[in-house]
Each structure stands twice: as structure tokens, then as C-alpha cells.
Amino acid sequence: MLPFLIVGGVGLAILLISLVLGDIFDHFEIGEGAISGTALGIAAVVFGAAGVLTTQAGLEPVWAYVLAAAFAIVAYLLALLVVKRLTKSSDGVPVNAVGLTGVSTSPISPAGGEVSLDGPGEIERRLAYSDEPIPEGRRIRVVEHSGTRVKVVAE
Template identity: 85%
Template sequence: MLPFLIVGGVGLAVLLISLIVGDIFDHFEIGEGAISGTALGVAAVVFGASGVLTSTAGLDQVWAYVLAAILAIAAYLVALLLVKKLTKSSDGVPVSAVGQTGVTRSSISPSGGEVSLDGPHEIERRLAYSDEPIAEGVRIRVVEHAGTRVKVVAD
């Protein structure tokens, strides 16, 4: 039973590190994301837990290892699919803010300022800039969107 506890503990550590720090295997280009620290951690935890449960249920050690390995492989594949699906959804193309209106929250100049936009998926405030100075509290319209900043004009 000790090997199952060790593998499960190491898996828990890998899982926690991957969730807190980020996927530790992202830097290795192996099979286009075929290895995920989160999925490996899940698989090791499932291997350890299922091995301990089958060992304490009185199953032969050989069968405990076989069952634990099958469940760990299945858990790895499910976790890998979920990680890939979540990664794809979070890396989508950002929605353009061009054409949206809003209000300046600070004075806007060529060097910057802040605005609040009226869009349905908008964050509370955005960094903005303008060719002409715009005072605080003025209605604006977005004419350009570059990264997290928007270029605005008085509306």
C-alpha cells in the first residue's frame, strides 16, 4: 500500500504546483500539449487513491496495480481533454471594442487615461488614449482597439 500512498502524494504535489504556478510542462514542446502537469497530477492521485482502496478491499496486489493503472490512464485522458478544452476557450480571439461608447473616468490625453465602456462583456475600466485631450466625465466612442488599450474620441 505504501507505493500507492507515495504516488498519490507526489501526484497531489504536482497537481497543486500546476494549479498555483501554472502548468509545469508548458515549456516542453512534447506532442502539442500531450503532457499536462494538471492531468499527470490527477492521474497520480487517482492511481494512489484507487490503489489504496483496492488494497484495503482485500484484492490481490497484482489486481490492485492493474485496476489503479487503468483508472489512472482513464483519469489522465479525461483531465487532458478538459484542460485542452478550457485552454482553447480561454485563448479565444478578444472581442473588439471599436464602436462602443462610454464615459471617461479620468482626463484622457495622448499619454493615457481611463474609460468605462457600455459593452455587455466589458470590464470595469480600460486604459485609453486620445489624440486630443478629453476631460473627465465626457461621453466617448472607441475608434481603435490595440491590446488592452483603446483609442477614443469625444462623442
């Protein structure tokens, strides 16, 4: 049962990283979106959960692995389909935020922070990071855009 718990835990970590920082496989051009961090995380969590449940149900370990793998493959394909549909249904082309200005809404460091940008369609806050610490309430400028995060500098 321990291997199922480990794979499920790793899957949960991948899923959380993909949801917070953006898809971790976006930077690799592999099969035009054939690999999705979100879908991979979901599949690993399903593998772990299915393995634990089938083991607890008293099935032989070989069947637990077979059923867990089958459920994980189905979950991966369904999640990939949903992710692709959501990506296609988004409103327009993602706007590059490089050059936009705004205000830091929390302290920003290399570990992260949050900004509110002044720009068309910028109604929400964005996750941000900076090489140098920036206090809350300071004017900032976006110098790099990566996934859902932006790299900023103080103005």
C-alpha cells in the same frame, strides 16, 4: 499500500504546483500538449487512491496495481481532454504582460508576491516575483511573463 500513498502524494504535489504556478510542462514542446502537469497530477492521485481502495478491499496486489493503473489512465485522458477544452474556450489569445506597469499588492521577493497591473483586461491580481525585494504599494513594471506569473522590477 505504501507505494500507492507515495505516488498519490507526489501526484498531489504536482497538481498543486501546476495549479499555483501554471502547468510545469508548458515549457517543453512535447507532442503539442500531450503532457499536462495538471492531468498528470490528477492521474497520480487517482492511481494512489484507487490502489489504496483496492488493497483495502482485499484484492491481490497485482490486481490492485492493474486496476489503479487503468483508473489512472482513464483519469489522465479525461483530465487532458478537459484541460484542452478549457484552453480552447478561453477568451481570446493570452495577452503578454511584458511592459505593463502596476502596483505591488503584497511584498514581492524571489519566492513570490502579488501585483495588480494597469492594462487592458487586467482586472485580477497576478502572481509575481522579483530578483530584489519590493515592498507593498510600490509601482512596478513587468519584465518577463512566464505562464501565470510575471517577473517585475520596481520603477
